[in-house]
Amino acid sequence: MNYPASNARLEDWLKHMLSAGSVSIRETASLTGGAIQENVLLDCLVDGVEMSLVLRKDAEATIAESRSREEEFALVRAAFDQGVTVPRPLGFCKDETVFGGPFAVFEKVEGIGLGPKVVKDLSLGGDRVKLARELGRQMARIHSIDYAALNLDFLGSPKPSAAHFEVATIRQSLDQLGVNRPALEWGLRWLERNLPQTNELVLAHRDFRTGNFMVDNDGLTAILDWEFAAISDPMSDIGWFCAECWRFSRPDLEAGGIGSRAYFYQGYQEVSGREIQPDAVTFWEIFAHIRWASIALQQGMRHLSGKQRSLELALTGRIADQLEFSILCATAPTKSLYRREVSHA
Amino acid sequence: MLDSCHGQNLLEIARESLQANIGAGNSKLINLMVINAVGIVERELASREQLTHCSENIAKASGNLSNSELCSSIRAGQFDGDRHLYEALHESTMLNARIFKPPSTK
Numbered sequence: 001m002n003y004p005a006s007n008a009r010l011e012d013w014l015k016h017m018l019s020a021g022s023v024s025i026r027e028t029a030s031l032t033g034g035a036i037q038e039n040v041l042l043d044c045l046v047d048g049v050e051m052s053l054v055l056r057k058d059a060e061a062t063i064a065e066s067r068s069r070e071e072e073f074a075l076v077r078a079a080f081d082q083g084v085t086v087p088r089p090l091g092f093c094k095d096e097t098v099f100g101g102p103f104a105v106f107e108k109v110e111g112i113g114l115g116p117k118v119v120k121d122l123s124l125g126g127d128r129v130k131l132a133r134e135l136g137r138q139m140a141r142i143h144s145i146d147y148a149a150l151n152l153d154f155l156g157s158p159k160p161s162a163a164h165f166e167v168a169t170i171r172q173s174l175d176q177l178g179v180n181r182p183a184l185e186w187g188l189r190w191l192e193r194n195l196p197q198t199n200e201l202v203l204a205h206r207d208f209r210t211g212n213f214m215v216d217n218d219g220l221t222a223i224l225d226w227e228f229a230a231i232s233d234p235m236s237d238i239g240w241f242c243a244e245c246w247r248f249s250r251p252d253l254e255a256g257g258i259g260s261r262a263y264f265y266q267g268y269q270e271v272s273g274r275e276i277q278p279d280a281v282t283f284w285e286i287f288a289h290i291r292w293a294s295i296a297l298q299q300g301m302r303h304l305s306g307k308q309r310s311l312e313l314a315l316t317g318r319i320a321d322q323l324e325f326s327i328l329c330a331t332a333p334t335k336s337l338y339r340r341e342v343s344h345a
Numbered sequence: 346m347l348d349s350c351h352g353q354n355l356l357e358i359a360r361e362s363l364q365a366n367i368g369a370g371n372s373k374l375i376n377l378m379v380i381n382a383v384g385i386v387e388r389e390l391a392s393r394e395q396l397t398h399c400s401e402n403i404a405k406a407s408g409n410l411s412n413s414e415l416c417s418s419i420r421a422g423q424f425d426g427d428r429h430l431y432e433a434l435h436e437s438t439m440l441n442a443r444i445f446k447p448p449s450t451k
Contacts, residue, residue, distance in 0.1 A: 171420065180412040180413045180415075180416045182403065182407075182412065182415050182416055182419060182434055183434050183437070183438045185415075185416045185419040185420055186430075186431070186434055188420070189419050189420060189422065189424075189425065193425065300350055303350065303358065304350065304354070309358060310358070311361075311362040311375070311378050311379070311382060312378060314350040314355055314358045314382070315355075315378060315381060315382060315385075318350060318355075318385060318445050319445070321438070321441035321442055321444065321445040322441075322442045322445045322446055324438040324441065324442070325435075325438040325439050325441070326442075327438075328434055328435045328438045329435070332431060332435075333426040333427065333431050
């Protein structure tokens with residue numbers, strides 16, 4: 001990442017934004033995580049007091065679905081105001097001369113976010129039953145945000161239904177990438193033939209999964225990565241969180257490798273009062289594998305296009321191979337969603 | 346058009362990554378990714394015959410459609426519930442999944 005030679009402009013901006021008498025940036029460091037955005041840790045002295053901030057800006061190449069930093073900032077602010085556990089949003093800067101591109105600044109939150117580690121290391125996250133319930137509550141709070149009352153006009157509304165819109169969007173992404181993957185087309189066609197018969201719409205996070213929240217030794221510290229948030233079916237977030245591809249080394253723990261679905265669902269229902277629809281969740285779990293495959297291919301293409309040569313991106317592109325197998329296993333011609341016996345306990 | 350990183354491309358970026366990190370203090374992650382990439386290419390080369398066999402089976406099941414024609418036809422519903430195509434795709438994706446990540450032997 002290219003940092004400006006001097007932090008003077010950024011310090012001026014922070015001073016104004018924080019209404020401080022003086023801001024001095026003592027150290028900047030790239031943070032791990034954020035495959036699509038770049039996160040920079042800013043260790044500052046604000047009026048002589050140590051303060052750690054996180055600056056979030058676009059990577060050199062991004063992917064089509066990703067929201068702008070300005071939109072993401074507005075969404076995090078809405079979530080913060082609703083009581084969702086997110087890093088406190090501090091300010092957004094459009095002026096590209098300050099740090100080489102638009103960016104948002106948040107208070108730094110302590111914790112570990114790396115999905116495989118969070119799943120495997122039971123010293124993290126506190127009591128796992130409580131954590132699974134709390135994640136359900138957090139998701140329900142997101143879904144209760146009155147987005148229509150907020151100035152979030154950029155969100156739009158999926159038509160004719162969230163499921164139909166999402167399937168069409170993935171097809172469009174694959175077409176734009178110029179990739180021909182029969183297994184993904186098979187899965188998309190299967191979804192099209194098994195669309196859920198619901199059309200409730202909420203503000204959905206759309207990347208609420210293990211790996212995108214942080215925990216410390218006691219429990220949850222932050223829900224991160226709001227760049228895909230949009231209006232969608234509430235069951236889509238539940239399906240994304242529970243999809244097998246996000247359970248890492250614990251496929252048996254169906255709520256994101258953290259705990260059982262029952263505890264996660266309890267927490268969700270306790271706050272939202274909404275019934276879980278098992279068939280719709282299954283639909284969205286299969287969709288999750290297809291969407292993740294599409295995102296992985298886009299990540300691989302960032303490398304292949306030469307815009308951002310990276311071994312990590314190249315390997316991410318290959319994850320699509322594994323996801324396609326899961327998709328085929330779930331969509332045999334003999335399987336119809338509304339006849340399936342699915343365990344949601 | 347190439348839609349994901351196969352053999353040569355994967356080895357090329359693995360070599361570039363190793364070169365860029367020679368002497369770097371914290372290169373464990375890079376080393377692990379290079380090992381992963383080399384393993385994928387190794388399995389890809391060892392599976393060439395099976396990959397060809399899978400492609401032939403898909404071609405047979407689809408009536409020799411090109412990949413892009415097959416995608417369009419699936420999207421148009423022309424293969425809805427087609428067991429032969431499903432089985433050919435299932436076999437192919439299983440092989441590719443195992444090339445990406447072999448089943449655990451634990």
